[in-house]
Structures are given as C-alpha cells and as structure tokens.
Amino acid sequence: MKHGIYYSYWEKEWSAKFGPYVEKVARLGFDIIEVAAHHINEYSDADLAIIRQTAKDNNIILTAGIGPSKTRNLSSPDSAVRQAGRAFFEQTLTNVAKLDIKTIGGALHSYWPVDYSKPVDKEGDRARGVEGIHDIADFASDLGINLCIEVLNRFENHVVNTAAEGVAFVKDVGKPNVKVMLDTFHMNIEEDSFGEAIRTAGPLLGHFHTGESNRRVPGKGRIPWHEVGLALRDIKYTGAVVMEPFVKTGGTIGSDIRVWRDLSEGADEAKMDEDAKNALAFSRFVLGG
Ligand SMILES: O=C(CO)[C@H](O)[C@H](O)[C@H](O)CO
Numbered sequence: 001m002k003h004g005i006y007y008s009y010w011e012k013e014w015s016a017k018f019g020p021y022v023e024k025v026a027r028l029g030f031d032i033i034e035v036a037a038h039h040i041n042e043y044s045d046a047d048l049a050i051i052r053q054t055a056k057d058n059n060i061i062l063t064a065g066i067g068p069s070k071t072r073n074l075s076s077p078d079s080a081v082r083q084a085g086r087a088f089f090e091q092t093l094t095n096v097a098k099l100d101i102k103t104i105g106g107a108l109h110s111y112w113p114v115d116y117s118k119p120v121d122k123e124g125d126r127a128r129g130v131e132g133i134h135d136i137a138d139f140a141s142d143l144g145i146n147l148c149i150e151v152l153n154r155f156e157n158h159v160v161n162t163a164a165e166g167v168a169f170v171k172d173v174g175k176p177n178v179k180v181m182l183d184t185f186h187m188n189i190e191e192d193s194f195g196e197a198i199r200t201a202g203p204l205l206g207h208f209h210t211g212e213s214n215r216r217v218p219g220k221g222r223i224p225w226h227e228v229g230l231a232l233r234d235i236k237y238t239g240a241v242v243m244e245p246f247v248k249t250g251g252t253i254g255s256d257i258r259v260w261r262d263l264s265e266g267a268d269e270a271k272m273d274e275d276a277k278n279a280l281a282f283s284r285f286v287l288g289g
C-alpha cells in the first residue's frame with residue numbers, strides 16, 4: 001500500500017500549478033502526490049517533463065483526480081456534450097500519461113458537482129455513463145491508465161452513490177482497467193458499513209481516498225479507521241491510499257467542496273504541513289503500508 005495526498009489541500013483553485021508540491025510531499029514522507037487533471041491540458045510538454053523528472057528524482061508517484069465540467073459530461077443526454085467529453089478525456093489522458101500516471105479517479109462517468117436545479121435522470125445518465133467509459137477505456141488502457149469511478153455521496157452526484165452501485169457500474173462497463181474508487185468521506189454518508197463496502201468492492205477497488213466526516217485530515221475525527229484498515233487488509237488491497245483533506249475556505253475548491261468555515265483552526269503553511277505529516281503517520285499505522 002502506498003500513501004499520498006491530494007495537493008488541493010494547500011490550494012484554492014483546481015487550476016493551481018501542482019509542480020511545486022512534488023518536493024514538498026516527498027519531504028513530508030509521502031509516496032504519492034495526487035494532482036488535479038482539470039487543467040493539465042494547459043501545461044506544456046516541457047512543464048510536464050520537468051514535473052515527471054522531479055517526481056522520479058524524489059521517488060514520488062503521481063496519481064490524478066478529476067471532476068469533469070458539465071460541458072464535458074460523458075453521460076449527457078446531448079450527444080455534442082458527450083463528444084466534447086470524449087475529446088477532452090483523450091487529450092487529458094494523453095497528457096496524464098506524460099507524467100507516468102497510471103491512475104485517474106473521480107466522477108469520470110458523469111460531471112461534478114452535479115447541478116440539482118435540473119431534473120435528474122439517473123437511469124439514463126447511468127446507461128450513457130457506462131457507454132462513455134466503455135468507449136474511452138481502451139484509449140486509457142493503451143496509455144497504461146486505470147479509470148477509477150469514484151463513488152460519491154448524493155449531494156455531489158446521483159449516478160453511483162454506494163460501493164454496490166460502483167461494482168455494478170464497473171461490471172457493466174466490463175473493461176479490466178475500469179475500477180471502483182471509494183472515499184471515506186462519501187462512505188460515511190451513504191454506506192451502512194465501512195468494512196462491508198470495502199469488501200463489496202474487493203478486487204475491483206482501484207483507488208482509495210481518505211478523509212474525516214468533515215474532510216479534516218485522517219486521525220482528527222470519528223471515521224472507524226481500524227475497521228477500514230482491517231477491511232483493506234482483508235481484500236489484500238495494495239493500491240494507493242490518498243488523503244483528500246479540505247480545511248480552508250475560498251476559491252473554486254472551497255465552493256465546490258462547500259467549505260464555509262475554517263476547519264484548519266487558522267493553520268499557517270507550517271502547521272498544515274505538520275498536520276499532513278501526522279495524518280500520514282496515523283494512516284500508515286492504522287491502514288498499513
Ligand atoms: O471526493 C471528491 C469530491 O468530493 C473527489 O475526489 C474530488 O474532489 C473531485 O473529483 C475533484 O478532483
């Protein structure tokens with residue numbers, strides 16, 4: 001098991017440059033940095049080559065996260081939007097591969113966060129999402145990339161809310177590089193049991209996000225970490241465990257994640273770093289790796 005952190009912990013915008021964080025997370029002792037792929041198409045090949053080399057020099061693995069916008073929704077009823085989504089993913093995956101990234105996770109099958117002011121067509125969106133992921137899976141596979149469908153809570157997405165729904169979705173796609181992704185923050189809202197949800201995903205679990213029920217760093221709240229760790233060991237999970245804390249207000253990240261109060265207790269950057277480092281030690285101890 002390898003441990004990482006989403007660099008957005010320190011940032012307010014998905015567009016923030018992630019390059020400078022590679023050395024920071026290495027210094028803090030992480031194995032992985034997760035970067036936002038939302039704006040990766042704006043990086044030059046030279047930028048990507050430098051980041052890839054810096055990661056290599058620091059023994060850091062990169063993974064990617066993404067919440068596709070409404071205009072690039074693979075499950076949209078509008079075929080022009082689905083087509084734009086496919087073109088966006090092909091370009092994004094091509095650039096993601098330049099960083100030697102093997103895992104991308106998020107609401108790849110839909111868009112994020114969902115606009116619930118419009119009527120919801122879960123069945124139709126799911127069917128189009130399965131088809132959309134099916135149709136980009138081989139493109140990703142040729143680049144050595146796994147597509148991990150994140151199980152999100154009801155307030156952020158409607159297509160896949162539980163591990164069981166995630167497994168059914170992934171089985172319907174039926175491609176070996178399409179996997180289920182769980183996140184303890186979302187599981188805390190939707191699952192009856194953390195352990196059972198992880199066991200339900202079993203060998204199909206491709207990526208794992210951690211965070212407390214209020215998205216503080218692991219170890220500061222009441223997620224049953226011991227139960228989570230036992231289940232991950234039970235299914236012999238050897239993939240990435242990436243903490244995804246959000247504790248600061250502001251910017252697009254603050255509003256997409258609905259952070260309306262400072263959960264960092266006024267932490268400066270040094271304290272943010274120390275909290276991340278302590279959460280890493282806690283995670284290695286309780287989850288393994
Ligand atoms: O858990 C999440 C959203 O609540 C997701 O992992 C990411 O924040 C999203 O995909 C944006 O990268």
Ligand SMILES: [Mn+2]
Nearest residue numbers: 150183209244
């Ligand atoms: Mn997540």
